[in-house]
Amino acid sequence: MKPVSLIQFLIEERRAGHINAELSLLIEVVARACKRIGVATGKGALGGVLGMAGTDNVQGEAQKKLDVISNEILLEANAWGGHLAACASEEMEDPQQIPDGYPKGQHLLLFDPLDGSSNIDVNVSVGTIFSVLRCPDGVTEPKAEHFLQPGTTQLAAGYVVYGPATVLVLTFGHGTHEFTLDREVGSFILSRRGIRIPEQTAEFAINMSNQRHWQAPMQRYVGELLAGRTGPRGKDFNMRWVASMVADVHRIVTRGGVFYYPLDAKILDKGGKLRLMYEANPMAFIIEQAGGAATTGRERIMELQPTGLHQRVPVFLGSKQEVELATHYHREADGAVS
Ligand code: AFP
Numbered sequence: 088m089k090p091v092s093l094i095q096f097l098i099e100e101r102r103a104g105h106i107n108a109e110l111s112l113l114i115e116v117v118a119r120a121c122k123r124i125g126v127a128t129g130k131g132a133l134g135g136v137l138g139m140a141g142t143d144n145v146q147g148e149a150q151k152k153l154d155v156i157s158n159e160i161l162l163e164a165n166a167w168g169g170h171l172a173a174c175a176s177e178e179m180e181d182p183q184q185i186p187d188g189y190p191k192g193q194h195l196l197l198f199d200p201l202d203g204s205s206n207i208d209v210n211v212s213v214g215t216i217f218s219v220l221r222c223p224d225g226v227t228e229p230k231a232e233h234f235l236q237p238g239t240t241q242l243a244a245g246y247v248v249y250g251p252a253t254v255l256v257l258t259f260g261h262g263t264h265e266f267t268l269d270r271e272v273g274s275f276i277l278s279r280r281g282i283r284i285p286e287q288t289a290e291f292a293i294n295m296s297n298q299r300h301w302q303a304p305m306q307r308y309v310g311e312l313l314a315g316r317t318g319p320r321g322k323d324f325n326m327r328w329v330a331s332m333v334a335d336v337h338r339i340v341t342r343g344g345v346f347y348y349p350l351d352a353k354i355l356d357k358g359g360k361l362r363l364m365y366e367a368n369p370m371a372f373i374i375e376q377a378g379g380a381a382t383t384g385r386e387r388i389m390e391l392q393p394t395g396l397h398q399r400v401p402v403f404l405g406s407k408q409e410v411e412l413a414t415h416y417h418r419e420a421d422g423a424v425s
Contacts, residue, residue, distance in 0.1 A: 093118055093255070093266050093275035105259045109192050110242060113170040113219060117196070118255060118275055120164035121215050121247040122268065124157045124201065128213060128249045153207050154178060157200035157215065171196055172222035173229040175396055177365055182231055182396070191227070194242070195220040195234055197365040202246075203331025212250035214333025218369040219243040231396045234364065238389030244369030248337045254278070256340055256373055263340065263377040282340055284379040288406035290325045290344040292335045300351035304416040305384070309347075332361065336370050336404070340377060345405035347413065349384055359383070359399040363391060367402050380410040384417040 097111040158178040169190030175182040177199040198217040219242045245257040253268035263282045266275035315323040335346050348360045371381030371388040381388045381404035418424045
């Protein structure tokens with residue numbers, strides 16, 4: 088079969104009425120920016136971009152952390168196209184407006200430019216996560232409050248994993264699709280259409296070093312997984328933890344599994360570790376569109392009414408039956424179900 092490029096796929100999606108021309112352009116621009124981020128991360132130590140921002144390289148020039156560079160790449164790429172009303176990023180306290188004199192569009196873009204950035208220096212996969220919302224009608228200078236829309240209103244969500252291969256996973260609410268970057272040609276090529284995550288799994292991802300801080304239902308649930316074949320679950324479970332959410336989620340999108348970043352005593356006052364608007368919501372959209380589930384352990388992530396641009400939430404996502412069981416244990420402990 089003839090390979091389908093991202094551009095051809097976007098044309099198909101427009102013809103099917105799933106997206107308009109402006110959203111198609113937005114995705115093209117984000118994908119192009121991510122190719123540049125992939126090139127920057129791929130240079131490793133040779134790019135002079137590893138280490139902490141605020142340090143100097145051997146020539147005495149200021150070094151920029153790759154997450155700062157990735158943020159700048161995405162901002163710069165998106166300022167011009169006329170497809171955005173504003174963007175918001177993990178790297179910036181407030182939304183970034185489109186500069187005066189540039190054309191504006193109807194969309195709001197949120198992103199985590201380089202998730203898992205603490206893994207860069209050790210050459211482990213990192214990624215970009217993004218979410219697209221519609222700018223409320225009549226708003227010309229969107230502020231944080233205009234971004235505070237539930238995940239169910241997302242028009243698009245995606246991530247790019249910069250690993251052995253650079254891979255884009257995308258949804259417009261009509262299935263989840265994967266594109267692999269052909270590095271010689273410079274194009275993202277459709278590699279999996281309509282991804283389905285198996286409902287059951289025997290693989291879970293969690294940072295076990297936080298175990299003593301977890302709440303009782305999480306202790307119970309993971310305790311049962313660890314008990315394996317002789318425990319109440321009657322089967323052995325395997326564990327993985329990359330500590331780059333994009334890489335952990337991509338494994339789940341590829342072979343199933345579950346990912347948990349629960350609330351624990353250390354992060355109780357923050358509400359969780361991961362950010363709702365540009366980590367949890369887009370990942371939840373991608374996972375649900377692939378037949379999986381995504382909750383906070385208590386509620387569906389995409390139904391949360393956001394209260395802040397950088398709000399944090401607990402995240403349970405992946406194979407449906409496992410996420411439902413872990414969520415059931417929490418709701419049962421809360422007295423919400425019997
Ligand atoms: P960094 O971008 O600071 O590396 O954080 C990545 C992350 O938010 C997410 O990608 C991982 O799942 C999670 O942190 C790992 O957190 P722990 O280090 O607490 O396991």
